[in-house]
Amino acid sequence: MTEGYEVVVVGGGAAGLSAALVLGRARRRTLVVDAGEPRNAPAAHVQGYLSRDGMPPAEFLAAGREEIARYGVELVRDRAVDVRGGTDFAVILAGGRTVRARQLVVATGLRDELPPVPGLAERFGRDALHCPYCHGWEVRDQAFGVLATGPLSVHQALMVTQWSKDVTLFLHTVAEEELTDEDRRRLTAAGVRVVPGEVAALVVEDDRLTGVRLSAAAASGEGPVYDREVLFVAPRPVPRTELLERLGAEMTETAFGAYPVVDGHGRTTVPGLWAAGNASGFAEQVVNAASRGYRAGAAINGELLMADLDAAAGAAGV
Known part of the structure; x- marks a missing residue:
């Protein structure tokens, strides 16, 4: 069975719910x-959002779902697995x-692909973090x-010194010779200690991070452990833009993945197709x-209104 809507929003995070709230209020x-x-x-909390600072993400989304329901917006727990274009869009669930x-x-966001360090995924969002503005x-x-x-990563190390003066940069997969003279000057000025060598694992005691273990120099034995309470990482962002690509939206490559070309409102190069949040x-x-x-x-509401008025004027011969 095919059901018709004026707007379908794929993705029920902050971007999708916000778009739906505006559209619901516009009837x-x-x-x-x-x-x-x-x-x-x-993450344990949403941070840096005025009036919602410190709110657990699940509560934030639950409040958003309640708000859109007040205006008649429907929400279905499902996954969009395919989409087709034409005079309108068909979304297959x-x-x-x-x-x-x-x-x-399309407000499907992105997923974070973490470096393959043992113990890192289990600590992510707790004491293994990626954003100092979110958690610093x-x-x-x-x-x-x-x-x-x-x-x-050097930039990340310099940034987090705003929140702690005890910062160690573990070079891990970055060779020492890759650091520029400017990198070294800034790291020294910021008081960041630089440790070469690959990280083998995180050390966790009583469900909290206590250290970072380096790989052993020899074939046997364990490498040295550096006492640390927090580890900042830079996950590889993987945008969930498959639906946009299937519909032929123009994409642009960035240092953080391929994203759709959009204007200031999220309008893509495909008429009627929009991207919001981390999908954009x-x-x-x-x-x-x-x-x-x-x-x-x-x-979107403005576009629909003008399209309906133009259609009505055409039908009336105006």
Whole structure:
């Protein structure tokens, strides 16, 4: 069975719910398809969102779902597995439904691919962190480590010194000769200790990070352990943009993956197709994602209104 909506929003995070809220308040028949896989699920709290600072992510999303329901927006727990374009959009769900929409918002976010260090995935979002703006205040003045996996790791190490003066940069997969003279000057000025060698594992005691273990220099035995309470990492972002690509949206390569070309409202190069949140760019934290969703929702309502008025004027011969 195929059901029709004015707008279908794929993704029930901050961006998708924000777009749906605006559309519901504009009296648009809207459906949100939510697979229930928010990027910030490992985090204990949402931070830096005015009036919601410190709120658990699950509570934040639950409040958003309650709000959109007040305005008649439907939400289904399902996954969009395919999509087709044409005069409108057909979204095929894993549960067997097909829903059609005049306008489609893709707010599917991204997933974080962590470096393959034993113990890291289990600590991610707790004391293995990626964003000092999200978590720095909560771990301030503790002993920080930074796991270097690429050229931006030096920048990350320098940034986190705003929250702790005890910072060690573990070069891990970065060779010492890859550090530029400018890198070395800044690291020295910031008081960051640089430790060469590959990280073998995290040391955890009583369910808390206590150290970082390096690989052993010899074939047998264990490497040295550096006492650390927090480890900052830079996951590889993997944008969930498959639906956008299937519909032919123009993509652009960035240092953080391929994202759709969008205007200031999230409009892609495919008419009627929109992207919001981390499906539209890497640096969309929760507050930014919500803003992106709001902009998309307002722009979509305007497009639908003008299209209906033009159709009515044409039918009347005006």
